[in-house]
Amino acid sequence: MSRGSVPAALCLVVMLVGSRLCQQLRAFAGRPPCRLTPRPRALATRAMKFSKFAQFLEEASQISGPGSRHRRIQRILTLFEAVRSTEEMKLVLKLMLCDLDKINVGHALLLAAADEMGLKSTKKPAEKLAQWLSRGDVPDVGEGWQRLLKKEGTAGTVEDWNLQQVWEALEKISEIQSEGAVQKRTQLVGKLATGCGRKEPAGGKFICRIMYGKGLGIGANKKTVAKAFAKQRLVPNGERLLEMLEVNPDIDRVLESLEGDCQALAQLWSPITPACAQPSRSVEEVMQKIHTKGKSMNWRAEWKYDGERLQIHADKKSKQVRLFSRNLNNVTGRFPQVLDAMITDKHNFENIILDAEVVAVDGDRILPFQILSRRPRQAQGRTKQQDVADVAFFVFDCLFVDGESILHQPLKERRSRVWKVLSKSDQIRIAEGQAFTDAKELQVALGKSIRASTEGLILKNLDSPYEPGVRTAEWLKLKKDYLDSSLSDSIDAVAVGVRRGNGQRSSVYGSFLLAVRSKGSSGHCKFQTICAVGTGLTNQVLNDLYELCQPLVSDSGVVPDFLDATSAGSKGWMWIKDFWKAPVMEITAADLTESSVHSCGLGHLENSTAIGLRFPRVLRLRPDKGPEQATTTEQVVSMYNDQPQIKSVRRSTKGSGKPKAEPMTKRFRFEGCEGEADAGGYCVGRAHRPSERTFVMEVLARWPEFRPFHVHSRRVFRHGLTLLQRGGLLTKENPWGAF
DNA sequence: GTTTAGCGTGAAC
DNA sequence: ATCCGACACATTCGG
DNA sequence: CCGAATGTGTCGGATGTTCACGCTAAAC
Ligand SMILES: Nc1ncnc2c1ncn2[C@@H]1O[C@H](COP(=O)(O)O)[C@@H](O)[C@H]1O
Numbered sequence: 179m180s181r182g183s184v185p186a187a188l189c190l191v192v193m194l195v196g197s198r199l200c201q202q203l204r205a206f207a208g209r210p211p212c213r214l215t216p217r218p219r220a221l222a223t224r225a226m227k228f229s230k231f232a233q234f235l236e237e238a239s240q241i242s243g244p245g246s247r248h249r250r251i252q253r254i255l256t257l258f259e260a261v262r263s264t265e266e267m268k269l270v271l272k273l274m275l276c277d278l279d280k281i282n283v284g285h286a287l288l289l290a291a292a293d294e295m296g297l298k299s300t301k302k303p304a305e306k307l308a309q310w311l312s313r314g315d316v317p318d319v320g321e322g323w324q325r326l327l328k329k330e331g332t333a334g335t336v337e338d339w340n341l342q343q344v345w346e347a348l349e350k351i352s353e354i355q356s357e358g359a360v361q362k363r364t365q366l367v368g369k370l371a372t373g374c375g376r377k378e379p380a381g382g383k384f385i386c387r388i389m390y391g392k393g394l395g396i397g398a399n400k401k402t403v404a405k406a407f408a409k410q411r412l413v414p415n416g417e418r419l420l421e422m423l424e425v426n427p428d429i430d431r432v433l434e435s436l437e438g439d440c441q442a443l444a445q446l447w448s449p450i451t452p453a454c455a456q457p458s459r460s461v462e463e464v465m466q467k468i469h470t471k472g473k474s475m476n477w478r479a480e481w482k483y484d485g486e487r488l489q490i491h492a493d494k495k496s497k498q499v500r501l502f503s504r505n506l507n508n509v510t511g512r513f514p515q516v517l518d519a520m521i522t523d524k525h526n527f528e529n530i531i532l533d534a535e536v537v538a539v540d541g542d543r544i545l546p547f548q549i550l551s552r553r554p555r556q557a558q559g560r561t562k563q564q565d566v567a568d569v570a571f572f573v574f575d576c577l578f579v580d581g582e583s584i585l586h587q588p589l590k591e592r593r594s595r596v597w598k599v600l601s602k603s604d605q606i607r608i609a610e611g612q613a614f615t616d617a618k619e620l621q622v623a624l625g626k627s628i629r630a631s632t633e634g635l636i637l638k639n640l641d642s643p644y645e646p647g648v649r650t651a652e653w654l655k656l657k658k659d660y661l662d663s664s665l666s667d668s669i670d671a672v673a674v675g676v677r678r679g680n681g682q683r684s685s686v687y688g689s690f691l692l693a694v695r696s697k698g699s700s701g702h703c704k705f706q707t708i709c710a711v712g713t714g715l716t717n718q719v720l721n722d723l724y725e726l727c728q729p730l731v732s733d734s735g736v737v738p739d740f741l742d743a744t745s746a747g748s749k750g751w752m753w754i755k756d757f758w759k760a761p762v763m764e765i766t767a768a769d770l771t772e773s774s775v776h777s778c779g780l781g782h783l784e785n786s787t788a789i790g791l792r793f794p795r796v797l798r799l800r801p802d803k804g805p806e807q808a809t810t811t812e813q814v815v816s817m818y819n820d821q822p823q824i825k826s827v828r829r830s831t832k833g834s835g836k837p838k839a840e841p842m843t844k845r846f847r848f849e850g851c852e853g854e855a856d857a858g859g860y861c862v863g864r865a866h867r868p869s870e871r872t873f874v875m876e877v878l879a880r881w882p883e884f885r886p887f888h889v890h891s892r893r894v895f896r897h898g899l900t901l902l903q904r905g906g907l908l909t910k911e912n913p914w915g916a917f
Numbered sequence: 918g919t920t921t922a923g924c925g926t927g928a929a930c
Numbered sequence: 931a932t933c934c935g936a937c938a939c940a941t942t943c944g945g
Numbered sequence: 946c947c948g949a950a951t952g953t954g955t956c957g958g959a960t961g962t963t964c965a966c967g968c969t970a971a972a973c
Contacts, residue, residue: 247937247956282967284926359968360925391927392958397936399957457932486929503929551929551964649955682935683959712960713933768930768931771962792930793931794961867951 224262225340228385229378231257231270236380239396250398254406264433267413269341271429274403276391279352283389287364288319292326294368299329317684318395320386323371327379339373344385347373351389395681415440424451424646427506442646444583446491446529449502451647453533455636455655461624464637464654465617471651476590476640479623480611481632482655483572484547485537488513490571492520493529511557516571516605524601532596533575533644535609538567544631546823547792548771573600574609574636577644589652590640613640624656631822633768634658659768659793667817668766668797669694671708672805674741675751676727679712679720686724688712691751692763692794693741694778696811706742706811708778708789711765714796723761723799730756744788747775762803767791770818782815789818 234257241250261267272278292303300306303326310316316325339347347370354362367389375382387394398406401420408417413436421442422432427449444450458464468477487504499517501510510517513536538550545567552566576596577585584592602608610630614620620637627635634657642652659666671692679688689712698704715723732738732755737748740757754760773790780788818824 242936244937280927282926286925355967357968395958397957401956484930505928507928547930548963553965555928555965651954679959681959689960710961713931715960716934767961773962775962790962792962795932 225342226260226262226266226270227338227340227377228344228374228381229338230260231273231341232374232378232381232384234260235274235384235394235396238398239394241397246397247402250396251402251406251409254398254403255409258406258410258412261410261412264413264437266341268430268433269345271403271407271433273341273344273388274394274398275400275429276388276393277429278348278388278391281348281352281363281389282354282359283351283363283367285319285390287360287367288323288386288390290364291367291371292323294365295326295372296368297326297330299331300326312678314678314684317681318387319390320383320395323375323382323386324379327371327375327382330376332377336376337373338377339370344370344374348389413437418442420647427451444531444578444585446493446531446578446581447500449489449491449506449508450531450577450585451506452487452489452504453645453647453653454649455653456649456651457660458637458654458656459660461617461620461656464620464656467651467654468637468639471639474639474641475615477614478589478611478638478640479614479620479627479635480574480609480638481572481627481630482634482636482657483535483537483544483609484631484633485535485550485569485572488534488536488571489577490516490520490530490532490534490573492527492532494521494525495528497521512553512555513569514557515569519571519603519605522601522603524603526599526601528580529578530576530580530596530599531578532571532573532600533577534571534573536569536571539570540568543826544823546631546769546771568604570605570607572607572609574611575644576600585644585646588641588643589638592644593640620656624658628658629822631826634660657768659766666766668764669708669791669809669814669817670762670764670800670803670807672705672757672760672762672808673723673727673754674705674707674738674757674760675710675748675753676731677710677751683720686720687727688720690723690763691747692765693808694811694814695805695808696742696778703740703806704742705740705805705808706777706780706788707744707747708776708814709765709767709791709794711763711794711796714765719796719799726761727754730754730759742777742780744775744777747777758805760805762800762805762808764797764800765791765794766797767795768793770814770821779811779815779818782811783818789814 234253238250238253238257241253257270258267261270289304289307292307295303297303307316307319307322307326310322310325311319316322347366351363351366351370354366370385370389371382374385384394393399400423404420404423407413407419410416413433415436418436418440419432422435422440423429425442425444425448426432426435458467468475488509489502491500491502492498499510499520500508501513501516503509516536536550538545538547538553549567550569553569554566573596575589576592577583579595579599584595587595597608600606610627612619612623614623614637620635624635634655637654637656639652642650645652671694673690674693675691676687677689677691678684679686689710691707691710693705693707696704696706732753734753734755736753737743738753738755738757741753769792770789771792772787774788776788776790778789780786783789
């Protein structure tokens with residue numbers, strides 16, 4: 179077998195699953211206060227100390243290996259069993275799930291608070307902490323706090339707050355406002371750290387993470403905590419916690435309701451966790467998913483509008499309307515135009531809950547997400563000046579109508595139910611879509627949707643019920659940037675800056691500042707930043723990049739002169755000085771956006787705007803390329819101008835778009851694979867076991883033709899492995915050496 | 918003393 | 931938003 | 946038929962850009 183050619187058996191067709199659960203909804207974050215009942219004090223006598231709470235968490239965090247999930251759940255269960263009252267249980271849950279009101283405490287403030295802990299053993303604790311973090315001595319601020327507090331020791335009498343005290347401190351922090359707020363907050367946070375972490379330093383770590391609000395880092399979040407809660411006995415109906423939370427995010431209320439006869443039904447004025455869609459990477463993959471699902475061929479392709487998810491609650495008689503964001507925040511004040519549109523007499527409902535996407539529009543034209551996000555976030559006074567843009571609501575589902583929860587009804591029913599009672603208007607529109615049965619129809623629909631400036635399609639099983647909070651297989655998203663085709667171009671960009679990772683990535687660089695090539699005025703090459711990227715990298719690649727870049731990093735902190743960077747775009751980076759050795763990465767993105775942080779295209783566009791990338795991610799490294807072969811600014815600019823939204827604006831304002839630019843780098847597809855999913859049926863799964871990873875590495879190393887594939891570590895050649903084994907190319911004795 | 922620029926935070930994607 | 935790793939559980943393969 | 950290999954789902958935790966808002970610090 180010659181090295182440059184690919185065995186026929188290895189024809190790989192990318193067609194299958196990339197099912198990725200996105201991160202969980204941060205369902206609880208920042209919910210506006212709606213606490214009507216004063217909180218009774220927990221029993222003072224046996225109230226749980228934060229130190230004890232922290233010990234449980236610490237133990238749970240150390241569990242790993244096979245069976246770890248179960249053991250972790252058991253450990254958390256013991257924590258629950260140490261709880262003495264429902265009130266205390268509320269606190270435990272809210273703390274574990276970081277369900278706090280907005281407290282305006284972030285990374286910087288947590289650092290500064292180290293100086294407010296009254297530490298004796300460390301001089302300039304905040305400085306020390308920052309140093310630890312920059313060197314990766316400590317994976318996150320929380321661990322840093324723990325380390326500082328540990329040094330203090332527990333000699334003498336030491337504060338040890340109970341959960342109630344901690345909660346009250348958090349509430350106090352959330353209330354701090356106006357002049358001097360930052361200082362007051364910092365002091366209070368410092369005090370809280372002392373109260374939580376003097377007796378048990380791990381308590382400092384956890385209170386820090388709780389305030390930061392991104393999870394406790396113990397390998398247990400909402401789902402796992404709920405599993406443990408299901409087994410505890412103090413509060414009845416524990417196994418219903420999750421479903422109840424999906425229909426009412428208020429933990430206090432839900433725990434109370436569990437004590438009665440509870441049912442997970444949609445309720446007016448109480449936000450329902452929205453359903454999400456699974457990503458799909460091609461028309462073929464979609465068709466395959468639909469068919470293997472079997473039963474129903476009753477599917478609908480709907481435009482995926484690029485705006486914000488909005489849940490509309492309305493009641494005709496009381497003339498009330500309430501709007502909730504995807505994360506269940508109350509955003510009623512942000513869309514005053516729509517409130518009126520919801521309470522017209524033209525509608526034939528008494529009350530209703532709609533699922534919709536709100537989009538910035540100009541008449542019939544759909545505007546980019548960026549325009550929508552420029553609208554004010556808070557209710558504007560009566561003296562509203564010209565708004566940034568009109569908005570329209572594209573309704574695509576209905577969860578509740580006239581006092582009845584219709585979550586369980588099939589989509590078909592729900593749809594026909596709404597359209598009967600909802601009256602369309604400029605503000606209230608219906609999501610465009612069509613039924614489809616085969617790949618061809620789907621392909622056509624996809625093309626249409628993209629030309630209409632949407633992100634792609636959402637495909638829905640018309641026979642499926644509404645599943646709150648679930649990334650259900652009954653909804654598939656097919657976005658243009660997922661597609662392996664010329665529809666989405668990739669960019670080859672140079673890593674010009676690096677930044678140390680956090681948490682589990684603290685031993686390597688966690689993200690990279692990327693730049694593209696541009697001709698400097700003097701004819702020299704200048705590079706312009708286009709995005710930072712930190713996803714799409716495997717641990718292997720991260721380690722390699724660390725080894726590769728470490729020697730190239732300058733210690734000066736001065737932006738190198740080959741680089742054209744804005745001041746905002748150059749904050750927090752360590753610079754690569756040995757530029758010509760800098761690694762090149764092939765990346766992709768969902769959109770090209772206007773940027774004030776990055777410098778790409780400065781000088782090529784009107785209003786001295788520059789271009790950045792939305793949702794950038796690494797496809798692969800390009801060790802075969804040097805910076806001089808990176809994509810150019812001009813190419814990026816023409817990609818920008820090629821976007822449907824930009825074109826449509828140009829059409830309406832000017833005559834025509836710019837002339838077509840030189841061709842982009844295209845991703846390679848191995849010959850014979852295109853559209854031949856049935857030909858061999860060889861492919862594709864995730865290569866996540868070590869032997870499979872090794873195999874992939876080998877294949878990539880030996881047949882460069884494979885490299886240009888959209889190779890994420892989890893969507894590669896499983897069957898290729900089998901085939902090679904069967905063909906005798908791989909043997910048991912020498913699994914990888916037979917090439 | 919008043920105005921403006923900068924920075925941190927949260928939240929949308 | 932995207933993506934990856936680890937683990938869990940289901941299904942198929944091969945002796 | 947059973948253990949190993951493979952296929953797929955679930956969950957947690959890394960990471961991105963941009964914007965408005967409100968406080969702080971600098972500039973006038
Ligand atoms: N017709 C539609 N049906 C469902 N979701 C839609 C639709 N149009 C836009 N979306 C949005 O797409 C989001 C899901 O995409 P993603 O967040 O990429 O998983 C939802 O949260 C909605 O806000």
